[in-house]
Amino acid sequence: MGKQVLLIEDEPNIIEAIRFILTRDGWAVSSHSDGANAVAVVQERRPDLVILDVMLPNRSGFDILADLRADPALADLPVMMLTARGQARDRAQAEQAGVSRFMTKPFANAEILAAVRELAGPSEGANAAREPDQP
Incomplete structure (x- = not known):
């Protein structure tokens, strides 16, 4: 099975x-939609990467990120934030909170895939195991 991605959106x-983009590339994707208990879900599932929306019901993605970074067991977990609001102050707030990557919506499929591969390393799925063409 591929590496685990938790999508909080x-x-x-x-x-x-x-989910379509990443599972096609061999990633195992689970999702969660409520900001109130998102940190507990991350602690329970221990994903290889979190994709975190900024605007969630019951809690901001910025607050969730701050809690993840404050937890020694999760401080180094790669977190990519997604937002429809791409103002400079949002990006600065995310960077100050310790985000690994900041991406605005709408996004290109290739952009999401490249960011996930960069942050969490290649998946262990079939698509990531391709050998380069030999001469």
Whole structure:
């Protein structure tokens, strides 16, 4: 099975799109939609990467990120934040909170895949195991 990605996002269309992109590349993707208990879900599932929306019901992605970074067991966990609001102050706030990568919506499929591969390393799925062409 591929590496685990936890997608914390409340928009069903975004969840479906990211799940499709990543599972096709060999990633195991689970999702969660409520900010109130998102940190507990991360602690329980121990994913290789978290994709975190900024605007969630019951709690901000920025607050969730701050809690993840404050937990010694999760401080180094790669976290990519997604937001429809791409203002400079949002990016600065995310970077100050310790985000690994900041990406705005809408995004290109290739952009999401490249960011996930960079942050968590290649998946262990079939698509990641391709050998380069030999001469």
